[in-house]
Amino acid sequence: MELIQGNEACARGALAAGLKFFGGYPISPSSEIAEILSSRLPRAGGVFVQMEDEMASLGSVIGASLGGLRAMTATSGPGFTLMQEHLGYASLAEIPCVVIDVMRVGPSTGVPTAPSQGDVMQARWGSHGDRAALALAPASVAEVYDLTVQAFNIADRLRAPVVVMFDEVIGHMREGVELVPPRPEDIWRRPDPVGPPGSGHRAYAPNEEGVAQMPRFGDGYRFHVTGLFHDERGYPSTNAELVRQTLERLERKLAPVPFWLPPEKYRLGDASFVFVAYGAVSRVAREAVDRLREEGVAAGLYRPRVLWPVADAQLREDLAGAETVVVAELNRGQWVDVVARALPRSIRIVSHGKSGGEPVTTDELLAAAADLQPRSVKSS
Amino acid sequence: MWRKEIRLAGSGGQGLGLAAMVLADAALQAGLYATIMQSYGPEARGGASRADVTLSDQPVANPWFAAPQVLLALSQKAWDRFSPKLEAQAVAIVDRDRVRVAAPQSAWVLPFERTARLELREKIVANMLALGAVGVVLERIPCAVLQEAAQRRAPKGFSGVNRIAVARGWELMAMAQGGTLHAESVGP
Known part of the structure; x- marks a missing residue:
């Protein structure tokens, strides 16, 4: 230690x-x-x-x-x-x-x-x-x-x-x-380049994961690197279909990441009152969940470890049992939009944002919970 | 669940950051969980600086607190800034020659800097004396464990005197609690 x-x-x-x-x-x-x-x-x-x-x-x-x-x-x-x-x-x-x-x-x-x-x-x-x-x-x-x-x-x-x-x-x-x-x-490695160096080398030809298989500079391959949309050799292109396909591929190749690094679900199983929080705020929310549980509120925490990209379907499934979702963030409400977009309208979504440079406190989250759940909190 | 929030406060340069590291280290040795949040920015280089230590027998979810249960203040500025936030049951410890405590506030008033200077010939180890005193009120970390941590974290040439300073601070607090230390100001 x-x-x-x-x-x-x-x-x-x-x-x-x-x-x-x-x-x-x-x-x-x-x-x-x-x-x-x-x-x-x-x-x-x-x-x-x-x-x-x-x-x-x-x-x-x-x-x-x-x-x-x-x-x-x-x-x-x-x-x-x-x-x-x-x-x-x-x-x-x-x-x-x-x-x-x-x-x-x-x-x-x-x-x-x-x-x-x-x-x-x-x-x-x-x-x-x-x-x-x-x-x-x-x-x-x-x-x-x-x-x-x-x-x-x-x-x-x-x-x-x-x-x-x-x-x-x-x-x-x-x-x-x-x-x-x-x-x-x-330790994962970069995809290896396909084929030997030569004039026909296609550095940007994607592998089965949709990832370019580029060699390193200095390894004897000739290829082009640009911020313009480009073909598989790396040379610029304005072909609309190529642009569309490239954008889709670049998005698709990132899609597995939220599954490689799944969210943390804390006491979420039977939770009807759920905090969504990440970073330091999630630690405070975890404490609030424990306190609410002591008071008899079925509270839980959903903590994404990947903020982008978002697996909408996964988020929807994980929070399907919630009645109220409080998205607590140290800003004026940013990731709350992601949650709101993914969840059905039947779930009440509340933004608990805080700005100014002071951390969110457990008492603030408990106060927010009390406002939203008057019966269960006060009855205990 | 056992949990203690401790604020070590003073002015930049008094070694409160180091004291926090020693305390947290010792707590880990004693099988507890520990976090430190330290003041950062201009106040860490003078003014009222602080290091907040949270100890618990459970993992510490939230490292941040508004009002500590134990406040150590080694400067008047730090006392004036942080003591108004203390709740009634909180324990305050201050340096006798640095801080004036006015009624109705109360604190353990102990001669850390004076003892460091006159007995240990190193004014700079007042922080370790104070840490020893804090150790007594925590009731979870043995003095020897705190001493070892103070020795481990000591700057070059200070490991021996750090050990002694912690023990001496521990003793001062124990004497004060037992009523055998003459203190010119109020104790709780």
Whole structure:
């Protein structure tokens, strides 16, 4: 058992996953990730570069990844905004990379040191175009470690940018953990290129999972990488059917992720009153569930570990027994829209958003529950 | 379920972040669960800084609290800022030479910094003395476990004096509770 911080768990998870390149620009409340990697990554045979800004940071990560390295950057809201351009590029050009976003209060420079979950929709729609997005949301120090490892696995297997997002509370809290390093067989690899190098090589020909099978730069293959829609050799195309098929494929290839990392269901079996929460708020909601159960309320918690993409059918099935769903978030209500879209109208959906930089408390959630369930709460 | 929320408060540089790490480490050794939330930003470099430690015999769901059950204040600013939030049954511990406690508030008023300076010749270990005193009121972590953690986390050259400081702080609190320590201010 050791006592470590979420940000340190993130850095160590990245190293355990085989991180070999970090390009970043330190920013509160993510700075410890860069700080720790600046000393440990070179000792692990990797490269650490402090770039001039966040756009260049993700640019350097994309370059390192095309060369075959496991690469990442870490930032917070203001930097995440600057990275949106390159996130879109990495999505369409199918370049694996990991982006850590430790969320603080925004917009703009906002409150640099206070927690928030305000970047959830930015992770989905921050980059222009109908981009399919991947975002993971750990809720404990140990899970930051595990999901950072998984982020690299998913990025490589699906050749896509993966965002790991957590609030300042998770980034800075210390707790006792036993970190379990991944075994060699737990590390996923990128799909191998098909066929030998040659003029007919099709770097963007998808495999059965819909993923491009690109070689590394420097391996003797000639292929083209672009942010334009492209054919299987990587050369630009404006063919409408190709554009449609590519968009569908890029979305389809991400669809298994919520099943690889299923949601946590806490006391959900017979629950009619359900909190939906992620990150630090989910810890508070879990406590509220226990307190409500003591009072005789059939309460439960649904905690997604993958915020994007959403498996609508799975969400609908998991929450089918609920009468009331309270979506508690450290923002003014973002993921609540996802829940509302997935669930039938017969279920009452309530947004419990909080902004301002103070964490949600158990008492607040209990008060919200009392307002919504006057009979069961007061009768006990 | 046993759960204690402890706020270690003072000004930046008094070593309250380290004290929190030692306390949480010792708690893990004693088979408890622990989390730390530390003040972050400008106040950590001066002003009223704090490190919030939550200990429990169950995994800690929520590491954040508004009002602690145990408050340690090593500066007047920290006392003025955090003591008004205390509930009636909370335990407060302050440094005798740093904090003035005005009625109707009450606290254990102990000479941490003075003892560190005069007896241990290291003013800087006042934090470890204070931690020893906190250990007594928690009633869950043996003094020896706290001492070991203080030794493990000590900066170079301080492991011996840290051990002694924790024990001395523990003793001061035990004496105060037993009524054998002369304290110029009020005890609860």
